[in-house]
Amino acid sequence: xxxxxxxxxxxxxxxxxxxxxxxxxxxxxxxxxxxxxxxxxxxxxxxxxxxxxxxxxxxxxxxxxxxxxxxxxxxxxxxxxxxxxxxxxxxxxxxxxxxxxxxxxxxxxxxxxxxxxxxxxxxxxxxxxxxxxxxxxxxxxxxxxxxxxxxxxxxxxxxxxxxxxxxxxxxxxxxxxxxxxxxxxxxxxxxxxxxxxxxxxxxxxxxxxxxxxxxxxxxxxxxxxxxxxxxxxxxxxxxxxxxxxxxxxxxxxxxxxxxxxxxxxxxxxxxxxxxxxxxxxxxxxxxxxxxxxxxxxxxxxxxxxxxxxxxxxxxxxxxxxxxxxxxxxxxxxxxxxxxxxxxxxxxxxxxxxxxxxxxxxxxxxx
Numbered sequence: 001x002x003x004x005x006x007x008x009x010x011x012x013x014x015x016x017x018x019x020x021x022x023x024x025x026x027x028x029x030x031x032x033x034x035x036x037x038x039x040x041x042x043x044x045x046x047x048x049x050x051x052x053x054x055x056x057x058x059x060x061x062x063x064x065x066x067x068x069x070x071x072x073x074x075x076x077x078x079x080x081x082x083x084x085x086x087x088x089x090x091x092x093x094x095x096x097x098x099x100x101x102x103x104x105x106x107x108x109x110x111x112x113x114x115x116x117x118x119x120x121x122x123x124x125x126x127x128x129x130x131x132x133x134x135x136x137x138x139x140x141x142x143x144x145x146x147x148x149x150x151x152x153x154x155x156x157x158x159x160x161x162x163x164x165x166x167x168x169x170x171x172x173x174x175x176x177x178x179x180x181x182x183x184x185x186x187x188x189x190x191x192x193x194x195x196x197x198x199x200x201x202x203x204x205x206x207x208x209x210x211x212x213x214x215x216x217x218x219x220x221x222x223x224x225x226x227x228x229x230x231x232x233x234x235x236x237x238x239x240x241x242x243x244x245x246x247x248x249x250x251x252x253x254x255x256x257x258x259x260x261x262x263x264x265x266x267x268x269x270x271x272x273x274x275x276x277x278x279x280x281x282x283x284x285x286x287x288x289x290x291x292x293x294x295x296x297x298x299x300x301x302x303x304x305x306x307x308x309x310x311x312x313x314x315x316x317x318x319x320x321x322x323x324x325x326x327x328x329x330x331x332x333x334x335x336x337x338x339x340x341x342x343x344x345x346x347x348x349x350x351x352x353x354x355x356x357x358x359x360x361x362x363x364x365x366x
Contacts, residue, residue: 009223059129
């Protein structure tokens with residue numbers, strides 16, 4: 001039977017950096033229709049991390065577990081729209097009593113075959129400073145409320161059997177999360193300039209990248225891509241989704257680093273190229289690529305490698321133009337020299353002719 005379920009994600013005791021990373025992950029513009037599917041309870045949108053930290057420090061409870069994480073998943077056969085999922089998520093936050101007194105951020109993700117919602121709860125209450133506690137009975141009430149909301153909106157729920165609620169991820173094919181992992185790796189490769197830069201960018205998605213001499217091992221924690229448990233995957237297992245060889249990964253870093261060096265050495269040329277590309281691909285906003293490069297975010301419709309090619313061609317064209325101008329100048333100089341020589345020659349001829357005429361007209365002297 002099809003289903004809509006709620007699953008808690010295991011959270012390790014960590015520091016505030018982990019809180020920032022998970023908040024950045026769930027509100028990723030690429031997964032939330034540019035942030036339109038993000039909802040906050042008792043938080044200012046865009047300042048979620050800062051306000052959660054203020055609450056923790058106000059009650060002097062900024063150590064230990066930093067947050068609670070839940071995922072509510074819908075079966076793709078229900079054809080849940082992002083708008084409906086967003087509405088259900090809002091109602092879920094308002095009607096689940098255990099959320100009262102706590103700051104919550106919700107984000108609907110549309111990047112996988114099954115629509116799902118992430119909920120991040122601050123571990124410290126902003127009302128009284130109590131720490132978040134959740135028992136098996138609380139989880140049952142949470143799942144019952146999810147079922148109730150789904151039925152109200154004409155969606156299906158899972159049958160309660162011996163195994164209880166199970167994530168849709170248990171039923172989907174392994175290729176689903178691998179495909180998304182490959183896409184995230186490709187997206188981050190496009191904007192990474194080095195090994196360290198790439199590792200940092202993957203970590204911001206909650207994924208650990210162990211880059212070795214012969215390969216890259218990715219560790220995906222439970223909850224990411226709808227996984228129920230931690231999974232590991234090497235770059236070699238993603239070859240069906242693209243060229244993820246170690247050689248190509250390193251070449252991409254070198255390529256992007258080269259572009260950065262060119263930009264640093266000749267920023268004017270880089271800006272001219274980006275502006276020309278913007279006028280060509282997005283005439284209504286011609287400065288889009290300039291903004292994207294300077295802000296170091298993914299390019300729409302183009303990769304940095306493609307821009308580097310365009311930049312190299314522009315640099316080559318610039319060199320050829322300078323060479324052409326130098327050649328024409330040399331020709332002009334040569335022509336001027338020839339003209340000068342001809343003038344001098346003509347003048348000498350005239351002088352000699354004048355001298356001859358003068359000698360011929362001169363009186364004869366004995």
